[in-house]
Amino acid sequence: MSGTNGFPGTWKPNTGSSVPLFEQLRLNIIERADSGTLAAGTRLPAVRSLATELGLAPHTVARAYKELEAAGVVATRGRHGTIVCARDEAWSSLTAAAAEFATAAKAQGASFAEAVQLLAAAYDAE
Incomplete structure (x- = not known):
């Protein structure tokens, strides 16, 4: 049975991925x-x-929720649960840029770790 409002639906984390489970959920x-x-x-x-x-440890989900809250994606309201926050257009454009970068990195044969290193270097250069 899916959670509130059908989330997560049929989505399941990929245990074979190099991306940590909390990060996949996030x-x-x-x-x-x-x-x-x-x-x-x-x-x-x-x-x-x-x-x-999802077959995950509770601390994995808690970490994803904590990082989402720090980023302003969700808000935790104690007994009232965790609520999705309104997102502005800046996040949408940033998400699109990240998707373009990921597509380009994959097309060039970069691994996830190499793509993260490139992104970190560019972030630090600004």
Whole structure:
């Protein structure tokens, strides 16, 4: 059974990926928030509930939620749960730029780690 408002649906983390499980979940929620699939005000499942549904440790989900909250993607309201926050257009353009970078990096044969190193170098150069 999927959590509140159908989240996470059929999505499951890829345990064979080099991307950490918390990061996969974090990125999935960001993508859904940016696309409108998770509208502002949508309540996400409780940490333990989502962890059970996805076959993850509760601290993995908690870390993803904590990082999402630090980035302003979600807000935790205590007993009222974790709610998706409204996103502005700047995030949408940043997401599009990241997608273009990822596509270009993959096309050039860069691994995820190499792409992250390139991004970190560019970020530090600014």
